[in-house]
Structure formats: structure tokens, C-alpha cells
Amino acid sequence: MTGVPSLRQVVAALDARYQPSWAEPWDAVGLVCGDPDAPVGRVLFAVDPVAAVAAEAHAIGADLLVTHHPLFLRPVHGIAETGAKGRLVSGLVRAGIALFVAHTNADVASPGVSDALAEVLGLTDCQPLVPTAPDSLDKVVTFVPVADADRVLDALAAAGAGEIGDYRRCAWTAQGTGTFLPGAGARPAIGQPGQVETVAETRVEMVLPRQRRAAVVAALLVAHPYEEPAYDVFELALPPSQRGLGRVGELPAAELLQAFVNRAATALPATVGGLRALGPADAPVRRVAVCGGSGDSLFAAARAAGANVLLTADLRHHPASEAAEDGGLCLVDAAHWATEWPWLRVAARTLRADLSAGATDTVEVAVSSQVTDPWRLHAPASTGRVPTGQEAADIP
Numbered sequence: 001m002t003g004v005p006s007l008r009q010v011v012a013a014l015d016a017r018y019q020p021s022w023a024e025p026w027d028a029v030g031l032v033c034g035d036p037d038a039p040v041g042r043v044l045f046a047v048d049p050v051a052a053v054a055a056e057a058h059a060i061g062a063d064l065l066v067t068h069h070p071l072f073l074r075p076v077h078g079i080a081e082t083g084a085k086g087r088l089v090s091g092l093v094r095a096g097i098a099l100f101v102a103h104t105n106a107d108v109a110s111p112g113v114s115d116a117l118a119e120v121l122g123l124t125d126c127q128p129l130v131p132t133a134p135d136s137l138d139k140v141v142t143f144v145p146v147a148d149a150d151r152v153l154d155a156l157a158a159a160g161a162g163e164i165g166d167y168r169r170c171a172w173t174a175q176g177t178g179t180f181l182p183g184a185g186a187r188p189a190i191g192q193p194g195q196v197e198t199v200a201e202t203r204v205e206m207v208l209p210r211q212r213r214a215a216v217v218a219a220l221l222v223a224h225p226y227e228e229p230a231y232d233v234f235e236l237a238l239p240p241s242q243r244g245l246g247r248v249g250e251l252p253a254a255e256l257l258q259a260f261v262n263r264a265a266t267a268l269p270a271t272v273g274g275l276r277a278l279g280p281a282d283a284p285v286r287r288v289a290v291c292g293g294s295g296d297s298l299f300a301a302a303r304a305a306g307a308n309v310l311l312t313a314d315l316r317h318h319p320a321s322e323a324a325e326d327g328g329l330c331l332v333d334a335a336h337w338a339t340e341w342p343w344l345r346v347a348a349r350t351l352r353a354d355l356s357a358g359a360t361d362t363v364e365v366a367v368s369s370q371v372t373d374p375w376r377l378h379a380p381a382s383t384g385r386v387p388t389g390q391e392a393a394d395i396p
């Protein structure tokens with residue numbers, strides 16, 4: 001016994017928080033390298049799988065490096081050490097350090113990347129800015145002779161019905177009386193053609209994922225003892241999802257845009273470029289939308305959610321310029337790395353807690369201290385002067 005979990009156990013804990021199926025179709029998440037049976041005593045969390053972070057993983061004796069951004073987003077046909085990515089992954093493999101990626105699945109998780117960003121900015125009552133469509137559910141109801149109810153219930157569960165969170169074979173049952181009059185050509189399991197029959201029956205209700213509907217109904221028809229089983233399938237209305245892209249929440253009190261930007265600059269880890277903002281400096285800010293990483297597709301969602309300001313990263317000239325013309329929504333553009341970094345602490349804490357809750361073994365966790373924002377120089381342009389029209393015209 002090593003006293004620490006295996007990589008397989010750690011990956012299972014991470015997958016439960018950041019399910020791979022939540023990732024965008026173009027994304028590449030999950031385990032990149034590592035032996036699932038290897039023990040994991042120390043885990044390093046970082047935004048970017050870059051050389052400085054790999055060196056840190058080596059230096060602190062990490063067995064697993066968890067990064068937000070994928071090392072390999074597109075398929076590769078080799079990992080020769082003639083390129084940065086090949087050197088990085090080869091070095092990790094040689095040192096026995098596993099690499100795991102939680103990217104867009106961590107973006108939409110609850111709690112996820114934007115929850116952590118909202119938390120450091122002091123937002124409360126947060127909801128997803130673009131909620132993930134909840135998984136569609138049906139409910140199946142059938143009426144079974146009491147003695148056969150458990151058998152039919154088991155068959156429905158085996159076909160995929162009755163799963164609610166970590167619970168299996170969930171059902172609700174009640175007893176009542178069924179009645180029917182078999183026709184002349186019927187071959188009833190109970191009773192005779194031409195005679196009204198009454199049977200003590202159990203009503204069985206179970207939920208099921210909509211994509212399992214055909215399989216569950218087929219299982220019902222096979223398991224049910226009646227020639228013509230009675231059953232209903234209902235499509236369920238679902239509560240709003242807590243998962244989704246971005247978050248919108250409230251500040252405890254309104255503040256001016258300039259004050260909000262100043263506060264955000266101290267709440268986020270420092271980068272050379274700092275923050276820049278669009279909107280009147282004295283615009284009141286109370287309802288705040290955030291999105292860790294690139295969020296310039298979320299202007300309409302932020303407006304629809306009633307946000308006064310959207311804080312995100314990678315804002316481009318044209319969408320920002322158009323937003324400024326439209327007015328009403330202030331924008332704050334931060335460093336991509338800085339908006340995602342707060343999640344590392346949450347993910348590290350959560351992993352340690354999840355592992356200790358599920359078993360006696362847990363891991364040491366560390367958050368990378370490397371600033372991997374790629375921009376390293378900044379010169380404020382405020383000392384420059386835009387030439388007047390005549391001067392500009394005179395430029396040869």
C-alpha cells in the first residue's frame with residue numbers, strides 16, 4: 001500500500017467534477033500522459049502547459065500536472081523533441097509526471113472557471129450567463145401485477161431508467177386496482193376472454209434520459225407479463241442548469257466603473273498588460289458578468305442578463321468598438337491567464353477534499369506560481385499625441 005491514490009483514482013475524481021462529455025466537440029481534455037496505476041502524492045495545477053510550468057512540476061516533485069489549456073489541441077503524429085510540445089511531454093514522461101487537461105469542461109462546470117473569477121471579484125447570487133441545456137429527461141409510468149413489480153422495475157433500471165445523481169434504481173410505487181375486459185381473440189396473462197377482470201397492480205414511475213426512451217420501452221414490453229401492457233411516457237420540464245458559460249452576479253453595492261476596474265486589478269494576479277476598460281469612468285456598476293478566458297461572444301448574453309459590465313479577456317477591436325457605439329454595457333479586458341488563474345485554487349482545494357471524502361488517501365496540492373501570460377512588455381501610450389489633421393496630412 002502506497003498511502004496515496006493511484007492516478008486512475010485521481011483522474012476519476014477530476015472527471016467527476018469536470019465531466020469529459022461537457023467539453024466542446026473541438027476540445028481535447030483528459031489524461032495526456034501517465035500510467036493509471038502509478039501513485040500520485042503531489043499535484044500541481046497551472047493554466048498553461050509550458051516549459052516554465054513543467055520545470056516547476058519537476059522542481060516540486062509533482063506526480064501529476066493538471067492544466068486548464070490543452071497541450072495538444074490538434075492531433076499530432078509525433079512527439080519528437082525538436083519542438084516545444086514534444087520536449088515538454090517527453091520530459092514529463094521521462095520524469096514519470098502525468099499530464100491531465102480540464103478545459104471547456106471546467107469552463108461550464110459548477111463550480112467552474114468563471115465561478116472562481118466571480119468569487120475573487122466579490123460577486124454573489126451568480127448564475128450561468130449562457131446556461132448549458134439540461135439533459136432531457138422522460139418519465140415512464142407503468143402498471144404491473146404486484147408480484148411482478150420488482151422484476152419489471154429491475155428490467156427498466158437495467159435499460160437506463162431510475163438514475164438520479166449518484167443513485168440507481170430510483171422509482172416510486174403505489175398499489176391500486178387495474179381492470180380490463182379481454183376481447184374474444186385476446187390471450188390474457190390473467191383472466192378469461194369475455195370476463196371483466198380486476199387485478200391488484202403496482203404503479204411504477206421512473207425517470208430516464210430521453211435518449212434511452214426506446215431501450216426502456218423495449219425492456220418494459222419484454223419484462224411486463226401482460227399481452228398489452230399499459231404505460232405512459234412523459235417529457236419532463238427541467239429546472240435551469242447551474243452549468244454553463246460565464247457567470248452573472250451582483251456586487252454588494254454599486255461602484256463606479258473606474259473603482260471596479262481598480263479593484264479587479266488588485267483582485268486578479270498581476271500581469272504586465274494589466275486591465276483596460278470601455279465605458280464612462282463614472283458609470284455605476286452593480287450587476288457584473290464575467291467569463292474566464294475569451295469572452296467576446298458574450299456581449300449579447302451579458303446585456304440580456306442585465307449586466308452593467310462584462311469582465312473577460314481577448315477582446316478585439318471591432319466587437320468592442322461596436323459595443324461602445326451601442327452603449328449600456330461597459331467592458332473590462334483582462335489578461336486571459338489572469339481570468340482563469342483563480343480557478344486553480346478552487347480546483348486544487350476541491351480535488352484534495354473529494355479524494356479525502358472518498359477514501360483515506362489524498363494528495364498534496366500546489367498551484368503554479370509561474371505567470372504564463374505571454375505578454376511581457378508594456379509601454380503606456382498616454383505620452384503620445386495623435387497628430388492634428390494638418391500634421392497628419394503633412395506626413396510624407
Ligand SMILES: [Zn+2]
Nearest residue numbers: 293294336340
Ligand atoms: Zn483559456
